[in-house]
Amino acid sequence: MYQKLTEIVNHKLDSNNITEERKKKLLPLIDFVQQKVNNRQDINIIFICTHNSRRSHLSQIWAQVASAHYNIPNVHCYSGGTEETALYPKVVETLSNQGFTIFKIAENHNPVYAIKYSDNALPLIGFSKKYDNLFNPVSAFAAIMTCSQADGGCPFIAGAEKRIPITYEDPKISDNTPEQLKVYADRSLQIATEMFYVFSKVNL
Numbered sequence: 001m002y003q004k005l006t007e008i009v010n011h012k013l014d015s016n017n018i019t020e021e022r023k024k025k026l027l028p029l030i031d032f033v034q035q036k037v038n039n040r041q042d043i044n045i046i047f048i049c050t051h052n053s054r055r056s057h058l059s060q061i062w063a064q065v066a067s068a069h070y071n072i073p074n075v076h077c078y079s080g081g082t083e084e085t086a087l088y089p090k091v092v093e094t095l096s097n098q099g100f101t102i103f104k105i106a107e108n109h110n111p112v113y114a115i116k117y118s119d120n121a122l123p124l125i126g127f128s129k130k131y132d133n134l135f136n137p138v139s140a141f142a143a144i145m146t147c148s149q150a151d152g153g154c155p156f157i158a159g160a161e162k163r164i165p166i167t168y169e170d171p172k173i174s175d176n177t178p179e180q181l182k183v184y185a186d187r188s189l190q191i192a193t194e195m196f197y198v199f200s201k202v203n204l
Contacts, residue, residue, distance in 0.1 A: 059077075087126050144165075
């Protein structure tokens with residue numbers, strides 16, 4: 001893992017900041033991952049939000065990093081939306097500031113990014129897509145609903161083995177304000193803290 005990311009993991013992610021209420025919301029995801037580990041099965045997780053532009057990407061990326069950090073095998077994290085838009089540039093900037101190496105591999109209305117957390121790890125591919133895009137698995141996955149709008153507006157996720165609401169406040173509320181950079185950084189670290197907590201609870 002890159003040095004700056006390692007420093008964030010070691011010094012800025014404190015599971016003591018997670019409330020008991022939030023831990024209850026995270027428990028079904030812990031149970032899903034643990035069951036798959038026990039059965040030596042692939043662990044496929046799709047993080048779903050309305051636009052697949054902010055929270056779902058942050059969740060996907062930090063969950064993948066957390067699984068690698070705790071050496072949980074066969075974890076494959078994805079993201080999707082109920083509609084396709086584009087990965088919001090402030091998310092890319094936030095993750096870059098927090099230690100990821102990110103480069104654009106396709107330029108269009110919906111750019112495609114390669115996101116690396118380690119020199120030797122496969123890059124994560126970031127772009128906006130619907131949750132049922134062919135890039136994502138079609139069955140045997142956990143659908144993690146990261147926003148209440150997607151959770152309420154999408155009552156059925158075809159192929160999902162488990163559906164788990166773990167919602168976050170949209171950092172979009174800070175767009176075009178002086179607080180934007182801090183709000184995005186704080187949301188990213190909140191999601192990172194919770195994803196690291198989840199994978200820290202899995203027994204190999």
